[in-house]
Amino acid sequence: MAAARIIDGKAFAAGLRERVAGAVATLKKQHDLTPGLAVVLVGEDPASQVYVRNKAKQTVEVGMNSFEHRLDATTSEAELLALVEQLNTDSAVHGILVQLPLPDQIDTEKVINTIDPAKDVDGFHVINAGRLATGQHALVACTPVGCVMLAKDALGDLSGVNAVVVGRSNIVGKPVAQLLLQEHCTVTIAHSRTKDLPGVVRRADLVIAAVGRPEMIKGDWIKPGACVIDVGINRIERDGKSTLVGDCDYDTCAKVAGSITPVPGGVGPMTIACLLHNTVRAASGIAGVATPKM
Ligand code: NDP
Numbered sequence: 231m232a233a234a235r236i237i238d239g240k241a242f243a244a245g246l247r248e249r250v251a252g253a254v255a256t257l258k259k260q261h262d263l264t265p266g267l268a269v270v271l272v273g274e275d276p277a278s279q280v281y282v283r284n285k286a287k288q289t290v291e292v293g294m295n296s297f298e299h300r301l302d303a304t305t306s307e308a309e310l311l312a313l314v315e316q317l318n319t320d321s322a323v324h325g326i327l328v329q330l331p332l333p334d335q336i337d338t339e340k341v342i343n344t345i346d347p348a349k350d351v352d353g354f355h356v357i358n359a360g361r362l363a364t365g366q367h368a369l370v371a372c373t374p375v376g377c378v379m380l381a382k383d384a385l386g387d388l389s390g391v392n393a394v395v396v397g398r399s400n401i402v403g404k405p406v407a408q409l410l411l412q413e414h415c416t417v418t419i420a421h422s423r424t425k426d427l428p429g430v431v432r433r434a435d436l437v438i439a440a441v442g443r444p445e446m447i448k449g450d451w452i453k454p455g456a457c458v459i460d461v462g463i464n465r466i467e468r469d470g471k472s473t474l475v476g477d478c479d480y481d482t483c484a485k486v487a488g489s490i491t492p493v494p495g496g497v498g499p500m501t502i503a504c505l506l507h508n509t510v511r512a513a514s515g516i517a518g519v520a521t522p523k524m
Pocket of ligand 1: 373396397398399400401402420421422423424427440441442443461462463464497498501
């Protein structure tokens with residue numbers, strides 16, 4: 231059986247970062263504007279520390295200013311809100327990202343909705359979610375944007391494509407479904423109560439898997455030739471080793487699909503690249519200048 235084309239998210243993300251760097255150079259040259267991204271980390275979660283370090287490194291690499299705020303795990307909600315308010319008014323800061331998850335004493339929704347929507351580069355603020363849902367200009371969550379970029383690269387025009395999104399979270403499933411609707415896909419959103427999930431997935435020309443269940447989606451669920459975008463990042467023990475796998479059973483899906491993202495190296499690298507892309511859009515928007523082409 232023919233093997234699927236592997237969608238190289240790492241290479242695509244590198245290309246996007248190059249285009250972002252070009253846009254940053256244009257903003258500096260034409261408008262004396264250097265986009266700035268502030269990342270706030272509360273506590274010492276090891277995975278979050280790695281993410282924050284990578285975000286800061288890549289922010290600087292594309293020529294933007296990076297501001298890091300590391301707060302103690304015991305930080306109160308009021309202290310975090312005060313920092314967000316301060317960043318909202320800081321003219322050097324065009325994007326604000328509060329790394330999730332937050333400690334239990336802090337109301338995550340309250341923090342996200344305190345970020346100025348114009349600086350909400352994670353796209354989680356209720357105003358940006360509402361703008362996306364109503365087709366208005368919005369800052370859109372990074373991972374969903376990355377998924378759709380990869381799907382368009384693999385399939386070309388998505389108009390009329392039957393897309394099935396497995397997962398309905400506010401950070402992946404719902405925004406990716408909204409973006410696919412904007413691309414004129416026929417969108418089905420599946421979740422834990424969906425009946426006959428394999429049958430639903432089998433109808434899809436494009437499958438976006440955002441479930442958080444290791445290797446749940448099997449090759450015999452996939453329509454031959456379909457494009458499979460696997461958002462899942464799951465750490466499992468295999469052969470006595472800790473290993474990362476997606477929500478799709480890669481080996482069986484790759485035998486049937488037309489194209490597929492690997493884990494790691496598929497959707498994952500797109501997230502930070504799209505964050506930088508969003509920061510350029512935010513900086514241009516705040517300055518009232520056209521966003522350079524990226
Ligand atoms: P959530 O746990 O918030 O949502 C999971 C969704 O999957 C829910 O809508 C849930 O349905 C659905 N679901 C769970 N079990 C089943 C099942 N057996 N059958 C069908 N649907 C099911 O996860 P996230 O959206 O935050 O993340 C999904 C995955 O993507 C995770 O592996 C995460 O690590 C990864 N991820 C990767 C990112 C990246 O690449 N940078 C960024 C963000 C996430 P219901 O609503 O009914 O409970």
